[in-house]
Amino acid sequence: MQNRIGSxxxxxxxxASRLIVICYGRFWVRYSFKTKILFSMCCLIAIAVSAPxxxxxxxxxxxxxxxxxxxxxxxxxxxxxxxxxxxxxxxxQIVLILEGFDSSNKLAVNWLRAVVDTVLxxxxxxxxEIPLDSLMEFLDDTDNDANARRVxxxxxxxxxxxxxxxxxxxxxxDPSLEIRRExxxxxxxxxxxxxxxxxxxxxxxxxLTLSSARDLDQIDQITEEIESLGxxxxxxxxxxxxxxxNLIGPFDNSGTKGFDIAYPPESVIDLQDAVEGKLGNIRxxxxxxxxxxxxxxxxxxxxxxxxxxxAYAHTTFxxxxxxxxxxxxGCVNGNKIWVNGKLITSNHVYHANTSIDxxxxxxxLNEGTNEILVKIAQNEQEESWAQRWQFxxxxxxxxxxxxxxxxxx
Amino acid sequence: xxxxxxxxxxxxLQFVNVNGNAADWADFRGPNGxxxxxGNLPLSWDVQGKKNVAWKASLPGRxxxxxxxxxxxxxxxxxxxxxxxxxxxxxxxxxxxKQRWRRSFWATGRTYTHPTSSNAAPTPVSDxxxxxxxxxxxxxxxxxxxxxxxxxxxLAHDYPKAGNDVGMASSPAIAGDVVVVQIxxxxxxxxxxxxxxxxxxxxxxxxxxRANWSxxxxxxxxxxxxxxxxxSPTGLNAVDAKTGNERWTKEMSCGNITSPLKVGQSIYxxxxxxxxxxxxxxxxxxxxxxxxxxxxxxxxxxxxxxENLYILSGSIIKSADxxxxxxxxxxxxxxxxxxxxxxSNGHLYFFNQDGLVQVVKVGETGExxxxxxxxxxxxxxxxAVGNALFFRSDKHLFKISRP
Numbered sequence: 001m002q003n004r005i006g007s008x009x010x011x012x013x014x015x016a017s018r019l020i021v022i023c024y025g026r027f028w029v030r031y032s033f034k035t036k037i038l039f040s041m042c043c044l045i046a047i048a049v050s051a052p053x054x055x056x057x058x059x060x061x062x063x064x065x066x067x068x069x070x071x072x073x074x075x076x077x078x079x080x081x082x083x084x085x086x087x088x089x090x091x092x093q094i095v096l097i098l099e100g101f102d103s104s105n106k107l108a109v110n111w112l113r114a115v116v117d118t119v120l121x122x123x124x125x126x127x128x129e130i131p132l133d134s135l136m137e138f139l140d141d142t143d144n145d146a147n148a149r150r151v152x153x154x155x156x157x158x159x160x161x162x163x164x165x166x167x168x169x170x171x172x173x174d175p176s177l178e179i180r181r182e183x184x185x186x187x188x189x190x191x192x193x194x195x196x197x198x199x200x201x202x203x204x205x206x207x208l209t210l211s212s213a214r215d216l217d218q219i220d221q222i223t224e225e226i227e228s229l230g231x232x233x234x235x236x237x238x239x240x241x242x243x244x245x246n247l248i249g250p251f252d253n254s255g256t257k258g259f260d261i262a263y264p265p266e267s268v269i270d271l272q273d274a275v276e277g278k279l280g281n282i283r284x285x286x287x288x289x290x291x292x293x294x295x296x297x298x299x300x301x302x303x304x305x306x307x308x309x310x311a312y313a314h315t316t317f318x319x320x321x322x323x324x325x326x327x328x329x330g331c332v333n334g335n336k337i338w339v340n341g342k343l344i345t346s347n348h349v350y351h352a353n354t355s356i357d358x359x360x361x362x363x364x365l366n367e368g369t370n371e372i373l374v375k376i377a378q379n380e381q382e383e384s385w386a387q388r389w390q391f392x393x394x395x396x397x398x399x400x401x402x403x404x405x406x407x408x409x
Numbered sequence: 410x411x412x413x414x415x416x417x418x419x420x421x422l423q424f425v426n427v428n429g430n431a432a433d434w435a436d437f438r439g440p441n442g443x444x445x446x447x448g449n450l451p452l453s454w455d456v457q458g459k460k461n462v463a464w465k466a467s468l469p470g471r472x473x474x475x476x477x478x479x480x481x482x483x484x485x486x487x488x489x490x491x492x493x494x495x496x497x498x499x500x501x502x503x504x505x506x507k508q509r510w511r512r513s514f515w516a517t518g519r520t521y522t523h524p525t526s527s528n529a530a531p532t533p534v535s536d537x538x539x540x541x542x543x544x545x546x547x548x549x550x551x552x553x554x555x556x557x558x559x560x561x562x563x564l565a566h567d568y569p570k571a572g573n574d575v576g577m578a579s580s581p582a583i584a585g586d587v588v589v590v591q592i593x594x595x596x597x598x599x600x601x602x603x604x605x606x607x608x609x610x611x612x613x614x615x616x617x618x619r620a621n622w623s624x625x626x627x628x629x630x631x632x633x634x635x636x637x638x639x640x641s642p643t644g645l646n647a648v649d650a651k652t653g654n655e656r657w658t659k660e661m662s663c664g665n666i667t668s669p670l671k672v673g674q675s676i677y678x679x680x681x682x683x684x685x686x687x688x689x690x691x692x693x694x695x696x697x698x699x700x701x702x703x704x705x706x707x708x709x710x711x712x713x714x715x716e717n718l719y720i721l722s723g724s725i726i727k728s729a730d731x732x733x734x735x736x737x738x739x740x741x742x743x744x745x746x747x748x749x750x751x752x753s754n755g756h757l758y759f760f761n762q763d764g765l766v767q768v769v770k771v772g773e774t775g776e777x778x779x780x781x782x783x784x785x786x787x788x789x790x791x792x793a794v795g796n797a798l799f800f801r802s803d804k805h806l807f808k809i810s811r812p
Contacts, residue, residue: 071567073609076560080607083558107563110514110548114558117512121556147515181491215491349595352620353574355521 053088056096062086063100066115067108079111086115091123092131095138101148109147116151130155139167146176153179172212177399184213188222195229203229210238214400216356239356240394240402241294242315242372246271246286249302249311252278258310259334259348259377265312266338269373278309291392293356295330298376298389306389308380314373317395318405319365325403327372328357331391334377339363340370350379351386357400365395434478434792434799435535437580438710438749442626442670445714446753446793452768453779454809463797463808464506469497469513471803472529473747474580475789479535480554482509483792483799485806486542488528493520496528498542498550503794506808510556518546518565522576525747525762525788530578531624532789534588539605541588545577549590551608560608567610570596573620578666584627584635584650587611591639593621600625600639602653612653617641624668630692638669640678645669645686657694659686667710677711677731683720685734701734703727709749712757717771719757721746726757728775740775742767747788751798760787760800783807 054062065082069075086097097116103109120130135152138144153176157164164182171183191205203226210222210233223233236243251263264275274281289296296313299305327337327344332354336346345361378389395403438444454461470489477484482500489495496514501507520528522545533542539559542550547565552558565571573594582589587602598618602611616639623640627650630636635650644660664679671677676686676695682702686695709721718731724746727739744761751758756778757769764786768779785802792799797810 073560073562073604073607076607076609080560087557106515106517106566107561110517110550110561110563111558113514114512114552114561118557121510178490178495217491347570347596349574352595353521353523353576355574358521358574 052090052093054085054093056093059086059089059093059096060100063097063112066111067100067102067105069105069108069111079108083111083115087118087122089115089119091120091128092134094119094131095134095152098138098144098148098152101145101151103145103147109145113147113151116155120155132156142175150176150178172209175399177214180212181215181218184209184215184218184222188218188225192225195225199229203231207231235292236289236294237404237408238402239294240396240404241289242317242393242395243289243291243294244286245288245296245313245315246284247296247298247301247311247313248275248277248282248284249298250278250282250306250309251311252308253310253334253377253379254308256308256334256348256350256377256379258308259336259375263310263312265314265373266375269314269371271314278306284314289392293330294392294394295390296392298378298391299387302389305387307378309389310375310377311389312373312375313391314371317365317370317372318407319367319370320406322364322367323403324362324364325395326398326400327361327363327393327395328400329359329361329374329391329393330354330356331358331376332388333391334375334379335359335391336375337361337393338371338373340366348377350377351381351383351388354388354390356392356394433480433535433537434794435537436477436582437475437532437534437624437668438790439751439792441628441672442624442668442710443672444712444749444751444790444793446751448753448793448798449796449811450753450756450758450793450798451809451811452756453766453781455781456783456807461809461811463810463812465808466501466506466508466806468499468801468804468806469511470495470529472527472801473525473578473788473803474527474529474801475532475748476792476799476801476806477533477535477540478503478792478794478799479537479540482554483806483808484533484535484540484542485801486529486531486533486544488516488520488544493522493528494546496542496544496546496548496550498533498540498552498556500540500554500556501806503797503799503808506806512550512552512556512558514548514550514561516544516546516548517563518544518548518569519572519574520546521574526576526578528576530576532580534581534583536583536605541581541583541605543579543581543590545573547571547577547590547592549581549588549603549608551588551605559606562603562608564590564592564601565597568592568597568599571599572596575620578622578624580624582625582627582637584637585629587635587650589625589627589637589650591616591621591623591625593617593619593623593641595620600637600648600653602637602650611651614648614653617643619665621665623663623665626669626671628671631690636692638671638676638678640667640669641665645676645678645680656692659694659697664706666708667706670711670713672713672731675713675731677713677718679706679711683711683718683729683734685731699734701729701736703736704729704734708747712750712752714752719750719752719771721750721759724761726750726759726769726775728771738774740769740777742769742777743780749790751791751793753793753798758791758798760791762786762788764802 062082139152168183174180187209195202271284451461470487472487531543549562579591598616601613626638647656661680667679669678674688683704685698704720712719728737759767
């Protein structure tokens, strides 16, 4: 797409310049020297005014420079120059910049976003129009970068609520979760507006909306509304929480030193064996969470409320295929996760708030049975706000869509 | 001759702009981190009836950072989205309240915070040429006064364990050509000096892996170089702004929310209540002048106006002798406070977490002379320029001045 537009612009540039040369040639033969000079100056001014400050090929190179930004300021000097050049672009070149977005570089995408906003804001201040048609075309192509589409969406819908509503009506499954969030907000409003006179239809719409919802606050709101209409929601399934676990503990974590000690479950998992724990021999036992958000409260599940202690949780996940997944953990304690014996995340943090999806780690699941092991470390803080010992873990794709085991009941 | 005068005036204006304008309020807690102002501010206002409200502007998302005033702009940060992942820097015209420009970014670090706080908790800072906006997600943005991006850094992108899901709140400081950030938490805990022109990392020093919300404070010393004060639970460190090398350390048990205050050759900071240090000319470890354990601040940082020191201890404002630490008087206020108050023309302006403004007249004693609701929580210190006060609530920015 980018190459196509770039080539078209270059072709138009070529024809325009040929036309000027032909006209100029005819004038030179017919008129006096004074007129020729005057005409030459007019031509030069016309060329200067009509030519964009930055052409398509340059835009491509400049966005590449920005996309080469790395850690700790790597590439900043060149990128800063590229930003200065790109902000000279005309508003109708904005799609060329949007096509340079590559959200896999989270730093660069922010630089490019600032360029787009600056170019369009400056254009508006000069009284120019935003190129709505090309932005709409860009937004409609869901293969384009999700963040770039979001920027296009914001400029298209700014001050145009009717157009916004029209776009959002078909955006429930949008790959941009920001756009999708607004679509869900609108869909919920529409469903609630008919709740009194057409409850079954409202319920149907809410259920459909829930299947697209990925943000916790929206899921909670929709669930509440569905249940108020007599419907049921299986939240653990919607999120993909792992609810059935084998647990063992406590192991010692006095002075938080146990976090880096590899206790027996980190080497071998034999669910039948007794191993030595902090207070004597301990055995694995099974526990299923009844919590809607898959939470396992170890203070109530373990025989006692231990401090300076470690528990391990083990489960298996039957995957229908080899696939890359997110393991998303909510845990207010120190934690580690292994998938098939490979450590995928380690967070030695205690009592600094928690939420669903607090820690996100990528892992590859094998086709068939996969072993998942979680280490949950409690410290010895005495404050009332530092007593929780708990975790919740779910498996999903990068958008937060639940990935369920093939044997889920 | 006249054109020469104009050229001279323009050159002077440029010089003032590049080096920061004396009229600006462009730092966390104002110039030199001491929110003392001498404008003719209204003692009360009515956001509903609009009495003394010059303008009110809506903000995208929400935030708890303070506004800063630079040039003819008021600049505010905020964050929005399901997980506060959307970051905003918005600039308003000081006179009209009209939005001059708005920039938005996506957070690259951790965005979770306690509901009371926000991703937009650190206060931006400006050197008069550029604005540096920082967020709990450890994203640092540099823009010029027209909103043009100079650079964007994702410090948690570079150091992924940096973050605190309660929320980070330390505001950046400018020390000459260096922007200093203090990122202390249980993960990747460090302070860093960043080239203000390019955003490149100049230095990074590890810090205790403990939660800390204190902000760095910079000051220039006799040889022209800059020193940065870093307060953390284990003590107060002074480091060279260009290298991060330690200049001196005072090991003391310190607060982890308040920030130090340097006034003249003294430093006031939250250690064992409040402690005053006296800097020595050799630049070695300063001596303790006094320590007052009754002057314990919770969230608000100290204010010093000549011989008067003000400490907000819970909901009690305490006035002490800045030379001795002796308590002069105290007045109980209503509510819970996060914002450091501002002192102007003998009045302290307090904004509590529930949106109640209390104005205390200070002198031999303290007296609450005004008390009124503004209907929205305010967690950031206001900014003051001339006879105008700028404060931001969760969702709005206000300019308060007499008609």
